[in-house]
Amino acid sequence: MLDECLMEYWFPVVEQLARHLPVKIPKTTCIVLTEKLYRDVIWQTASEADYLGIGEYINSTRIKAGIGLPFFLRTGLSSGKHDWVDTCYITSSENDFIAQRVFNLYESDMMKIGVFMSNHLFIREFIPMNYAFKAFNKMPIAREFRIFSDNGVLTHIQPYWIPDSIVRADKENWKELLKAQHQIEKYEKEMLVKTASRITRKLKGHWSVDFCEAETGEWCLIDMALADVSFKWNPDEFDWDFVSEDEKRTEMEKDLKALLD
Numbered sequence: 001m002l003d004e005c006l007m008e009y010w011f012p013v014v015e016q017l018a019r020h021l022p023v024k025i026p027k028t029t030c031i032v033l034t035e036k037l038y039r040d041v042i043w044q045t046a047s048e049a050d051y052l053g054i055g056e057y058i059n060s061t062r063i064k065a066g067i068g069l070p071f072f073l074r075t076g077l078s079s080g081k082h083d084w085v086d087t088c089y090i091t092s093s094e095n096d097f098i099a100q101r102v103f104n105l106y107e108s109d110m111m112k113i114g115v116f117m118s119n120h121l122f123i124r125e126f127i128p129m130n131y132a133f134k135a136f137n138k139m140p141i142a143r144e145f146r147i148f149s150d151n152g153v154l155t156h157i158q159p160y161w162i163p164d165s166i167v168r169a170d171k172e173n174w175k176e177l178l179k180a181q182h183q184i185e186k187y188e189k190e191m192l193v194k195t196a197s198r199i200t201r202k203l204k205g206h207w208s209v210d211f212c213e214a215e216t217g218e219w220c221l222i223d224m225a226l227a228d229v230s231f232k233w234n235p236d237e238f239d240w241d242f243v244s245e246d247e248k249r250t251e252m253e254k255d256l257k258a259l260l261d
């Protein structure tokens with residue numbers, strides 16, 4: 001049975017509903033790795049020709065679908081987003097550049113525990129998002145919300161990025177920027193909740209649905225997963241006086257330096 005969290009399960013339904021939804025669905029195409037290639041990618045045993053062949057296959061598929069550069073690449077399971085420039089954000093059409101990222105994506109999927117892997121690779125139009133700063137491996141931290149919806153009924157809404165998960169932010173005032181990004185207007189919330197309801201009514205079950213705001217102000221439906229396995233937090237209970245991982249590290253480095261001096 002196909003695991004419901006995988007994109008190959010939920011995306012066809014979203015695509016079917018797309019023209020009735022008030023949000024954008026990034027142009028998306030997909031390739032399915034053959035059993036042999038899938039095994040070779042997982043175990044890193046692909047021949048040079050097969051390795052470059054993956055890049056070539058992805059390139060020709062995306063060109064046929066009208067997807068240019070840069071583009072977004074993910075497996076059915078995930079995008080390895082924290083490694084951004086080395087995984088999902090593809091800025092070159094060189095076959096080996098793309099193939100290396102496919103290997104990185106699967107390496108990242110293999111680190112996840114208790115999940116189903118996917119032999120699907122989704123190639124998506126890259127949409128410049130409304131982001132306030134970059135973090136992790138140069139990932140734009142965009143204005144994004146996660147809606148939990150159970151068979152058409154809202155159960156929870158949260159900004160996507162819990163502040164204490166952010167590391168290596170590229171702006172000093174990132175906490176302020178993130179706090180501002182977490183504000184949501186009534187009309188935005190209503191539209192996103194309604195959209196999520198529409199989808200979960202069709203898909204059945206309790207889901208998390210992630211929406212990201214594009215630079216243009218348009219909202220995009222990005223990702224979905226079963227609610228049970230989706231990260232949940234409560235923005236009303238979050239203490240913004242937290243010490244971030246980066247601040248802890250800087251303190252530790254200072255202490256160490258003082259000790260050595």
Ligand SMILES: Nc1ncnc2c1ncn2[C@@H]1O[C@H](COP(=O)(O)OP(=O)(O)O)[C@@H](O)[C@H]1O
Nearest residue numbers: 026072078079080081124125126127142222223
């Ligand atoms: N098509 C896209 N264009 C631009 N940014 C995207 C696109 N799709 C996803 N993103 C960004 O990448 C992040 C991770 O993508 P997602 O598909 O949700 O993967 P994951 O399952 O790893 O969370 C999103 O939260 C969003 O910020």
Ligand SMILES: [Mg+2]
Nearest residue numbers: 210222223224
């Ligand atoms: Mg996601």
